Amino acid sequence: MALPIANSVASWFLKKRLHQMELFLKYPNEVQNELLHKLIQKAENTEIGKKYDFSSIKSYREFAERLPVLAYEEIYQDIERARQGETNIFWPTPIKWFAKSSGTTNAKSKFIPVSVESLEENHYAGSKDLLFMYLNNNREGRLFRGKSLRLGGSKENYFQHGTVHGDLSAILIDNMPFWASYSSTPNTEISLLSDWEIKMDAIVKTTLQENVTSLAGVPSWMLVVLQKVLEESGKENLLEIWPDLEVYFHGGISFEPYVKQYQQLIPNDEFKYYEIYNASEGFFAVQDSNDSKELLLMLDYGIFYEFIPMETYGTSAEKVIPLSEVEIGVNYAIIITTNAGLWRYRIGDTVRFTSTNPYRIKVTGRTKHYINAFGEELVVENAERALKEATKTTRAEIVDYTAAPIYMEGKNKGAHEWMIEFKTFPDNLENFRNCLDDTLRKLNGDYDAKRNNDMTLEKLKINIAEPNLFYSWMKNKNKLGGQNKVPRLSNNREHLEELLSLNKKLQEKHT
Numbered sequence: 001m002a003l004p005i006a007n008s009v010a011s012w013f014l015k016k017r018l019h020q021m022e023l024f025l026k027y028p029n030e031v032q033n034e035l036l037h038k039l040i041q042k043a044e045n046t047e048i049g050k051k052y053d054f055s056s057i058k059s060y061r062e063f064a065e066r067l068p069v070l071a072y073e074e075i076y077q078d079i080e081r082a083r084q085g086e087t088n089i090f091w092p093t094p095i096k097w098f099a100k101s102s103g104t105t106n107a108k109s110k111f112i113p114v115s116v117e118s119l120e121e122n123h124y125a126g127s128k129d130l131l132f133m134y135l136n137n138n139r140e141g142r143l144f145r146g147k148s149l150r151l152g153g154s155k156e157n158y159f160q161h162g163t164v165h166g167d168l169s170a171i172l173i174d175n176m177p178f179w180a181s182y183s184s185t186p187n188t189e190i191s192l193l194s195d196w197e198i199k200m201d202a203i204v205k206t207t208l209q210e211n212v213t214s215l216a217g218v219p220s221w222m223l224v225v226l227q228k229v230l231e232e233s234g235k236e237n238l239l240e241i242w243p244d245l246e247v248y249f250h251g252g253i254s255f256e257p258y259v260k261q262y263q264q265l266i267p268n269d270e271f272k273y274y275e276i277y278n279a280s281e282g283f284f285a286v287q288d289s290n291d292s293k294e295l296l297l298m299l300d301y302g303i304f305y306e307f308i309p310m311e312t313y314g315t316s317a318e319k320v321i322p323l324s325e326v327e328i329g330v331n332y333a334i335i336i337t338t339n340a341g342l343w344r345y346r347i348g349d350t351v352r353f354t355s356t357n358p359y360r361i362k363v364t365g366r367t368k369h370y371i372n373a374f375g376e377e378l379v380v381e382n383a384e385r386a387l388k389e390a391t392k393t394t395r396a397e398i399v400d401y402t403a404a405p406i407y408m409e410g411k412n413k414g415a416h417e418w419m420i421e422f423k424t425f426p427d428n429l430e431n432f433r434n435c436l437d438d439t440l441r442k443l444n445g446d447y448d449a450k451r452n453n454d455m456t457l458e459k460l461k462i463n464i465a466e467p468n469l470f471y472s473w474m475k476n477k478n479k480l481g482g483q484n485k486v487p488r489l490s491n492n493r494e495h496l497e498e499l500l501s502l503n504k505k506l507q508e509k510h511t
Contacts, residue, residue, distance in 0.1 A: 126283030151217025
């Protein structure tokens, strides 16, 4: 498609969508309440609708009093029934697709329902809005001169009772409209390959022949591919291969630990980075301006939001509130009700609001990915910011990391133990350790209190990972590529002990 024509078509859609967005920006709570009533009305004749008498629910209060907040384990049996082909259980339209969630390295997989409505009105709507917002902020963009290098997961060869499961990204790619597929690389066949290492080689060979203008994927896995591209091409940086490359759309994990490495790969101060917040359960928020550190919560994607203040999460005092009652600066667990039949579902993510007019958020971590063995309540956001400061101060670069507690034993104090794989080692490891610990104390008052005079916690311990430790660990778990993520913080030592054991084997192999 010629560049002027493509830009004209995009501008027409952009104007139409911006007008629609003005509604939820101006009347956010009204839009959310109307959405809730539509979801309830649509599902009133389903099993769950009859169980909780949806037809008689007239207000949010009635909805919240009648329906319990649930985790995946509590709806697992209903989802399994739907996967076996049963219909009208929790959503009226048949559910054909199930996104296999691999957000952690736990062996047990989750299968998240993806309805026709959620595919079109949520996931694809979010992708289009991201593009529209970028184009609105960068009218001279060159996106349509080339293709987007997309990095997705695998579609598993599973088809039973009319249902399919696989990575969400694979489901999206497999059902993508022709125009989107035409503007993307690699092709669908390569994108859906299940073997990550075979797929990576195919992606590299294919994309070297293309004019890539944008990147889209999880930062850690995209970095592996891009470094392989440079290695294969013999070039110094990506702009020597793709001179029109202008933006990276990223999500899935924090971008903070990878900023410096991407800046080296793409040495252009004008290059743009746009963050999205999506998951198997839905597309939630998007960066809507250049250089923003906040995400606009999208309120008309078929998702009704509720929140639990983390200070009450999992306690007898747990309190669930609607969007209208959130406060800036408080850490919340997210509860969603969706147009795929998830009703008051705990997705396991935590966010902090930076604005309530409009509603803007920062993703702070996971309800299970934190360390609170000693009352320190260390969340991923603390860890990412502290690592950024430590790497900057000591001129280091990180590939991956995880951390877990060292429990008190006898007269020994507790501590946090880190496993860090460096791409570039710090000037001085002890300085890195001190900076990491000091920054955590500045960011987290509870951690600081426990560290005061080594009262409860001693200074953190750092283990240096052998090259490719995390890659090997994920490979052993058959979780390479796609949406698979290394757990950053754990409240137990399970992951860390596995990594320590594997690291020891790698050290012995290298000596």
